[in-house]
Amino acid sequence: MDLKVLGGLAVHEGGVSISPPSAATRQVLALLVASADRVVPTCAMAEELWPEEVPENAGQILETHVRQLRATIGAALQTEGSVRTAEEVLAWVPGGYRLGTGGGSSDARVFERTAGAGYRAMETGDLDLASRRLREALDLWTAAPFAGVAQGPHLRSHAALLTGSWQRAVDRWIDVDFRLGRWRELCADLAQVLSRFPPPALPYVQLKADLDTKGHDPEVIRRHLHRRRNALSFTAHRIVMGRQGSRSTCGSDRALSLAAAHGIGALQRA
Structure with missing residues (x-):
């Protein structure tokens, strides 16, 4: 199956x-x-x-x-x-x-496995491989998790955890490609990724808006990285609450x- x-x-x-x-x-x-x-x-x-x-x-x-x-x-x-x-x-x-x-x-399991390969490549310093694996993982997403299905408390919790994993993969991918100097390609690729699944978290809403209005500008990425650092504690809180909600x-x-x-x-x- x-x-x-x-x-x-x-x-x-x-x-x-x-x-x-x-x-x-x-x-x-x-x-x-x-x-x-x-x-x-x-x-x-x-x-x-x-x-x-x-x-x-x-x-x-x-x-x-x-x-x-x-x-x-x-x-x-x-x-x-x-x-x-x-x-x-x-x-x-x-x-x-x-x-x-x-x-x-299972696309969710493939995503976790492929993203995990990207994280391990980052740890070993192979940024090119990390970039490829993280992009492959993100390309598995076509919309929000369980899109089109009514969601009660348990499905909402599963969806929140998957969304948290997506956010982590996006953030690591942005870090890697920006360090590789691929900011122009990164802006174009991010616009595609965010058009498929624009999550409600504020840093990504603002990132998509900036990409739509300012295009291939490295300052867009810098501003997002700054906002993301400020929002890390909030994101962690959402994930913890999602886990608690699954109880x-x-x-x-x-x-x-x-x-x-x-x-x-x-x-x-x-």
Whole structure:
């Protein structure tokens, strides 16, 4: 199974698209994709869909989403001629569900791996290689993470962490290319990167505006580097808050009581 989240959600099994028509089912799929090959607790699914108040028939609704996803996955597996079943791909495990990729690709994992190669090249002083790897990593992005998918607290947290990783890669790439004296090419390339994914963080909003109005001016990069230094503590705070936001109340007595009251526990053998 091949997964893409660095832009719109795209899931393929053997080249066949897995795209449920229901917006809520796509949201559940996105949450499973965000934690691919790991267990997503059923109470986390409920928190994602109903962050304010869990409906009384939450268990039945979640079971319907799981059935729809398995039906779509099963159709793709049949087209592919796979020996795997939908129940094996979207497997129930005690307490939740796991979406098994079967060793497929993930653009988020490729991004982290490629950006990591760029960071290691920086540490060894190979700035040319670092520049290439960081640009390759950034070229994987086509829009905001999970674009077009409704986002509850868990997906927002995943998106915030991915955005933080994107910001780090952009900042390191700017550092490297500016040190290499490639400011003219850097301005042109940055304009392309920011046109695909202009994040809401102020330093990048201002950078894009400066590039749009002033073009290939090295002072644009210098001003951004200065603003970025001033904004580092703010960016770190956003990332920390994103991690805190991902903490689920699934293990709390209140959450377990809510889950039982709304029939979510009945999902365990769906």
